[in-house]
Amino acid sequence: MSALAQPTGSPAAWPDTYGDEAKPRMGFFTDTSVCIGCKACEVACKEWNLIPEDGRLWTGESYDNTSELGANTWRHVAFVEQRKPLKLDGGGETAELDAEPLRWLMESDVCKHCTHAGCLDVCPTGSLFRTEYGTVVVQEDICNGCGYCVPACPFGVLDKRHLPRKADDAPLSLPLLGKKEDGRVWKCTLCYDRLKGGHEPACAKACPTDSIQFGPLDELRERADQRLEKLRAERWNGAQLYGRDPDDGVGGFGAFFLLLDEPEVYGLPPDPVVPTAHVAEMWRNTAIAAAAMLVGVAAAFVGGRS
């Protein structure tokens, strides 16, 4: 009952369960104000994590042909072209450009590694788990592809992989069991393997502008606060932190952002809440509905036993 036991702050039962192996909570601070849209993160992620190619398509949506996070995309760079000034009135050097305002927003999106993660809460196999770093990871040798985590995530991060299974992971021969596609869900692991080896995640390593910063979450939050203060002082239009607040509907993100417009402009929900926040109320209601059904069936016998 993660969302209930500890309404905010840190993830439920973490890090106590790790005892001596507990680590500080690690995360990302993605500062979109310095992103240049080079997609080095997307590429580094695919390379390091051996994520298969899933087809190419020209969308006509600015420089974005990746479109969304999913089973085969764990970093996604969004491109937004806007007729809005980069800076508010009195913002100095760009003021003369504001006669014909145009700005290009770029944002490298990723799994938020939520403090209260809907995906993890609903996973019936225990495949999704909280690591010693406080991150949220799918164990691919456990996932049975039930698909529950997919609509549970408030951000649409996870998806089922429909690509063929690998040769060493052959389908069984029974008709019911003989599925040929991978069938499991995949998402960002915050490079769990690299963290174990003392390295930073591949995307952060590859990012040439430090738009993706990796580190202990406490430090990242401090750094983000300073950055926001600076941008506000320089009168950047729309500068705001997204997912930094441990009091939000998912208890804050482990991977949070500095945005230059409202979240929905980047395809992000403006006020995400973990669905399991309401789980106690839902079970109470279910219990009453179940009891009512019992009474209802009994009532059908009121008019006689046959």
Place this chain on the structure above:
Amino acid sequence: MSHHHDGSITAVGTQMDSYYGRPIVKEPVWQPEIPFYFFFGGLAGASGVLHAFAGLVGNKTLARRTLLIGAAADIVGPILLVSDLGRPERALNMFRVFKVTSPMSVGSWVLLVSGSASNTAAALELMGKLKPVKVAAEFVSALAGPPLATYTGTLIADTSIPVWHEARHELPWLFGASAASSAGAAAAIAVPVDEAGPARRLAIGASVVTLGLKEVMQRRLGFVGEVYEKEEAGSYGRISKLCTGAGAALLALAGKRSRAAAVAGGSLVLAGEVALRWSVFRAGFQSARDPRYVVVPQRERKAARG
């Protein structure tokens, strides 16, 4: 709805920004097995309860047939669920853990108990052996029935799909009523009219409740609920209304006298309940596809908080 080049979406009464009109939450990856499972799981659960009461009042034919219907549905249910998995060979991973935050986890255990109990009871009934064990199994099956019939509503409510999550108050009730109606209708078909009184009354009463609850749910959902008027959710909804309504009327008018009318009426009700599950199922996909259903209510929530 029209998409503008700057990513904003305009629809009647709602104006918001979006990322090229793309969805925010992911569509479920569940296949047609799932709405059919909702139906069969409900039929199994409610038949177990109907069986128990029929046994209590000494209506032997009704008791025996509802036991067999419930046991059969309890076999079909798990087959559908396993077949929907991306990794069917890992179906038993459902029993690695028990998690209250995951209605799918809770439901898997309920289904295991219900299926074992109803099939043990049915087997012993057919063999005419071990009466005390059979009675115990029937008792367990009757207790597992209401949770089995209602948890599926809570399963889909415990997601980030707006039209499901916002209907968390109604869904377990709606699914419970639909289950009761299905069990009554199936029994009204299988049992001679003289002994089918309680089954008929249950089918008629629960049908009325089901139709009423769906109406209430759609109204209360407001903007988010408009998907029920559109596309597939709308078509299935209309089929459900028509079939359930006509079937219940037929059972009420002629079900007492004519077995043919009972069979026709019961079949119509069953078809209506299948269509109802499909309407709710498809509504979830439609709700996920349009980012307005995510953004507009979240914006309102944020504004209300100030």
